[in-house]
Amino acid sequence: GVALELLKRAGAKPGDRIRITRSDGRVFEGILMPRYALSAKPIIVVKLDNGYNVGLRVDEKTVVEVVKTRETILKEAAAGAPAAIPLLEETPPEERRPRITILGTGGTIASKVEYETGAVRPAFSAEEILEAVPEVGFIADISARVVMNILSENMRPRLWEKIVDEVAKAIEEGADGVIVAHGTDTMAYTASALAFAFRKLPVPIAFVGAQRSSDRPSSDAAFNLIAATLVAAKAPFAEVVVVMHGETGDTYALAHRATRVRKMHTSRRDAFQTINGRPLAKIYPFERRIELIDEPLRSRGAEELEVANGFEEKVALVKYYPGMEPEIIDFLVDRGYRGIVLEGTGLGHVGEWLVESIRRAVEAGVTVVMTSQTLFGRVNMNVYTTGRKLLQAGVIPAEDMLPEVAFVKLSWILARTSDPGEARRLFAMNLAGEITSRHTVDLYPR
Amino acid sequence: GVALELLKRAGAKPGDRIRITRSDGRVFEGILMPRYALSAKPIIVVKLDNGYNVGLRVDEKTVVEVVKTRETILKEAAAGAPAAIPLLEETPPEERRPRITILGTGGTIASKVEYETGAVRPAFSAEEILEAVPEVGFIADISARVVMNILSENMRPRLWEKIVDEVAKAIEEGADGVIVAHGTDTMAYTASALAFAFRKLPVPIAFVGAQRSSDRPSSDAAFNLIAATLVAAKAPFAEVVVVMHGETGDTYALAHRATRVRKMHTSRRDAFQTINGRPLAKIYPFERRIELIDEPLRSRGAEELEVANGFEEKVALVKYYPGMEPEIIDFLVDRGYRGIVLEGTGLGHVGEWLVESIRRAVEAGVTVVMTSQTLFGRVNMNVYTTGRKLLQAGVIPAEDMLPEVAFVKLSWILARTSDPGEARRLFAMNLAGEITSRHTVDLYPR
Ligand SMILES: N[C@@H](CC(=O)O)C(=O)O
Ligand SMILES: N[C@@H](CC(=O)O)C(=O)O
Numbered sequence: 076g077v078a079l080e081l082l083k084r085a086g087a088k089p090g091d092r093i094r095i096t097r098s099d100g101r102v103f104e105g106i107l108m109p110r111y112a113l114s115a116k117p118i119i120v121v122k123l124d125n126g127y128n129v130g131l132r133v134d135e136k137t138v139v140e141v142v143k144t145r146e147t148i149l150k151e152a153a154a155g156a157p158a159a160i161p162l163l164e165e166t167p168p169e170e171r172r173p174r175i176t177i178l179g180t181g182g183t184i185a186s187k188v189e190y191e192t193g194a195v196r197p198a199f200s201a202e203e204i205l206e207a208v209p210e211v212g213f214i215a216d217i218s219a220r221v222v223m224n225i226l227s228e229n230m231r232p233r234l235w236e237k238i239v240d241e242v243a244k245a246i247e248e249g250a251d252g253v254i255v256a257h258g259t260d261t262m263a264y265t266a267s268a269l270a271f272a273f274r275k276l277p278v279p280i281a282f283v284g285a286q287r288s289s290d291r292p293s294s295d296a297a298f299n300l301i302a303a304t305l306v307a308a309k310a311p312f313a314e315v316v317v318v319m320h321g322e323t324g325d326t327y328a329l330a331h332r333a334t335r336v337r338k339m340h341t342s343r344r345d346a347f348q349t350i351n352g353r354p355l356a357k358i359y360p361f362e363r364r365i366e367l368i369d370e371p372l373r374s375r376g377a378e379e380l381e382v383a384n385g386f387e388e389k390v391a392l393v394k395y396y397p398g399m400e401p402e403i404i405d406f407l408v409d410r411g412y413r414g415i416v417l418e419g420t421g422l423g424h425v426g427e428w429l430v431e432s433i434r435r436a437v438e439a440g441v442t443v444v445m446t447s448q449t450l451f452g453r454v455n456m457n458v459y460t461t462g463r464k465l466l467q468a469g470v471i472p473a474e475d476m477l478p479e480v481a482f483v484k485l486s487w488i489l490a491r492t493s494d495p496g497e498a499r500r501l502f503a504m505n506l507a508g509e510i511t512s513r514h515t516v517d518l519y520p521r
Numbered sequence: 522g523v524a525l526e527l528l529k530r531a532g533a534k535p536g537d538r539i540r541i542t543r544s545d546g547r548v549f550e551g552i553l554m555p556r557y558a559l560s561a562k563p564i565i566v567v568k569l570d571n572g573y574n575v576g577l578r579v580d581e582k583t584v585v586e587v588v589k590t591r592e593t594i595l596k597e598a599a600a601g602a603p604a605a606i607p608l609l610e611e612t613p614p615e616e617r618r619p620r621i622t623i624l625g626t627g628g629t630i631a632s633k634v635e636y637e638t639g640a641v642r643p644a645f646s647a648e649e650i651l652e653a654v655p656e657v658g659f660i661a662d663i664s665a666r667v668v669m670n671i672l673s674e675n676m677r678p679r680l681w682e683k684i685v686d687e688v689a690k691a692i693e694e695g696a697d698g699v700i701v702a703h704g705t706d707t708m709a710y711t712a713s714a715l716a717f718a719f720r721k722l723p724v725p726i727a728f729v730g731a732q733r734s735s736d737r738p739s740s741d742a743a744f745n746l747i748a749a750t751l752v753a754a755k756a757p758f759a760e761v762v763v764v765m766h767g768e769t770g771d772t773y774a775l776a777h778r779a780t781r782v783r784k785m786h787t788s789r790r791d792a793f794q795t796i797n798g799r800p801l802a803k804i805y806p807f808e809r810r811i812e813l814i815d816e817p818l819r820s821r822g823a824e825e826l827e828v829a830n831g832f833e834e835k836v837a838l839v840k841y842y843p844g845m846e847p848e849i850i851d852f853l854v855d856r857g858y859r860g861i862v863l864e865g866t867g868l869g870h871v872g873e874w875l876v877e878s879i880r881r882a883v884e885a886g887v888t889v890v891m892t893s894q895t896l897f898g899r900v901n902m903n904v905y906t907t908g909r910k911l912l913q914a915g916v917i918p919a920e921d922m923l924p925e926v927a928f929v930k931l932s933w934i935l936a937r938t939s940d941p942g943e944a945r946r947l948f949a950m951n952l953a954g955e956i957t958s959r960h961t962v963d964l965y966p967r
Contacts, residue, residue, distance in 0.1 A: 229874075231843045260870055339897050341899055341900060341901070406849075421705060421784065423787075452786040461675070
């Protein structure tokens with residue numbers, strides 16, 4: 076291909092500092108990276124001085140020059156000059172390279188992954204990913220496909236089902252890990268949907284997104300994708316996680332359990348937080364290091380795949396506010412809703428004028444669950460009369476579950492059973508790490 | 522009275538360590554406190570060794586003995602023995618004592634303030650408060666009245682109005698500060714209602730509650746009430762604040778701005794947090810110290826009172842979730858709702874299938890506002906197509922307002938005007954510190 080040709084002509088070897096002058100007049104300088112994964116493409120990968128690799132599209136008219144050889148750089152480095160040594164080395168092809176499938180569902184990470192044109196592109200091919208974030212190809216053999224291309228605010232239970240199917244297919248086809256690129260808005264909902272649907276799981280499923288699009292210098296797309304690839308390829312656990320920036324810099328990402336994570340900020344890179352628990356792991360992508368913070372629920376390779384797909388769409392999440400009228404509950408019952416997750420106040424309360432409507436809902440076979448709008452902590456409906464009345468009316472307390480997770484869980488349960496007693500029994504069970512019996516004091520950020 | 526008689530008989534003076542053996546057989550030991558505020562009551566106030574004062578009801582058969590005189594204690598302390606010196610001295614009656622009105626509305630703090638019987642009592646007289654938490658009387662002259670006695674999950678806009686009236690009356694009657702004792706569940710909603718209703722304010726209004734009832738050793742009732750009294754009596758600002766524990770120990774409380782505060786934990790003492798801002802002040806009650814953290818919006822005494830009371834009850838807070846159906850919006854419009862606050866995802870989004878219903882709502886004269894379920898950060902509806910479509914449909918972005926505060930604000934605005942254009946204009950204005958133009962990086966706890 077043209078890339079190899081240009082490099083040969085210039086006498087450039089991996090580790091050399093090279094200058095690329097393209098026919099469009101743009102000039103790039105950086106360290107030439109090894110590129111087994113890209114060998115047939117018209118792309119040259121260099122590590123820029125900001126530490127990032129970039130895949131540069133080249134053609135016949137591109138000029139490549141060696142600025143400084145690897146030998147000179149290493150000699151200078153030994154003599155004390157600051158060295159530009161690639162942070163992430165490629166796994167050589169002779170080692171067994173993990174096979175990762177990246178599924179694109181849309182959102183910022185999928186639609187703007189192109190460095191150069193700035194165009195918003197719906198496509199999401201392996202080539203395009205490797206071109207934008209070559210590190211991904213250094214870690215694993217990548218295959219990629221577009222499952223859908225939507226902003227995640229347009230996600231819904233029917234589409235969760237499609238993602239479950241596609242992930243299952245990738246695992247059945249032998250993937251050592253699956254990455255789901257997803258918009259950040261509702262990523263936590265979809266991730267927890269998968270956590271319930273995959274009853275048994277042999278490999279990790281890593282959700283990843285970007286808070287800033289990759290045409291912006293502050294984009295977190297590349298960093299997050301590299302971290303997610305490392306999790307998919309190497310993590311010792313087989314759980315559904317959300318992998319996103321752990322702080323505002325580029326030092327580490329966090330792998331959050333799908334049933335514990337929440338988007339807590341509209342715009343920060345470190346918007347995702349584990350609530351009522353600890354993140355599962357810290358990821359230092361450039362060091363290829365995964366540091367476990369919490370005990371994994373399932374180890375990689377310990378189980379065969381087992382999937383229970385299907386979500387009930389007639390479930391509502393209803394946040395309580397002072398004065399909320401009972402007609403809102405009545406309406407949902409009239410419209411055939413099968414489940415209602417209340418996001419109550421404090422230990423799990425709503426205005427007592429709602430109790431009658433709730434009782435009628437339960438009598439009509441609707442499963443009604445109580446969570447708290449405080450997000451942190453655990454509901455306890457035995458402390459105040461309000462809680463006791465709600466329990467008597469048949470409301471199921473959701474323990475320390477997030478409201479959003481209780482919503483997804485109920486949607487999953489009501490697709491499994493039409494018996495309210497069975498729904499209650501399943502709801503009380505810890506199915507995917509969404510219920511924790513004890514919290515330590517440090518689990519509350521201030 | 523009997524109390525003075527008993528003390529005289531024992532020769533006990535303030536500062537002495539005394540032992541009180543009551544006719545019910547219970548024995549208490551501690552430092553005798555001065556008690557100007559209680560002189561006519563059958564109550565003796567002692568500081569227990571745990572640092573708290575307690576007002577003990579006594580009768581003719583009570584035995585009082587001096588264990589150690591103040592002089593001996595001070596001598597021993599000078600010689601290095603650990604001294605039990607009262608932390609909070611009483612403001613002597615010759616100084617001008619601030620006049621504080623405490624209004625009881627219910628909740629844990631009001632209903633279980635009794636140390637001794639353990640009974641849940643609806644009453645909330647000045648005597649009962651002073652008996653349970655004598656420090657309150659050391660700081661100020663207290664008058665107290667019960668405005669209502671409800672668990673705060675049963676609070677609603679009509680009752681906010683009643684509280685506004687009662688607080689206004691107390692200020693008109695000359696109070697130097699007002700304390701509203703309130704259940705914690707919806708305290709933040711009510712406090713922000715007052716922040717909007719009091720257009721001008723000469724004195725502080727401090728909301729206070731308890732996460733643990735005062736019959737439990739871990740109760741935060743006394744500490745919070747002392748801190749709130751200090752704020753009401755001494756704070757240099759004239760704002761509506763929520764005064765609650767700042768950490769799990771008994772070192773300081775925080776005064777949070779009413780329009781920025783949220784209950785973030787079901788059960789911790791430090792459950793209240795300022796979101797997208799800094800607390801207004803740190804309160805060290807035992808040192809009588811108020812440390813300003815943020816710039817006050819209004820100083821004490823700078824303005825005459827001006828009240829705009831009244832809240833529209835036909836306003837709904839609607840949290841979005843994946844798959845939410847448009848019929849929920851349609852229903853609210855059909856039922857005559859005048860305002861809808863959406864709690865969307867990320868930068869302010871909902872599924873695009875809702876846009877048509879929202880547009881129809883706006884065309885029907887309903888004011889529709891967008892907030893984010895991330896809680897932290899600011900909505901920005903210009904970034905993604907979804908946001909732009911919603912703006913075109915007439916949705917008003919709520920900047921960095923909390924969903925709950927946007928709900929209260931809209932309820933207040935729609936009671937002022939029936940013109941949607943005017944409602945939009947008012948909503949965009951920063952009326953009570955609920956909109957901040959810039960956030961510093963440190964405003965996001967991890
Ligand atoms: N609104 C976008 C934001 C993102 O991609 O992160 C989405 O959730 O799809
Ligand atoms: N549920 C009670 C809790 C409390 O008093 O703090 C209330 O809000 O009234």
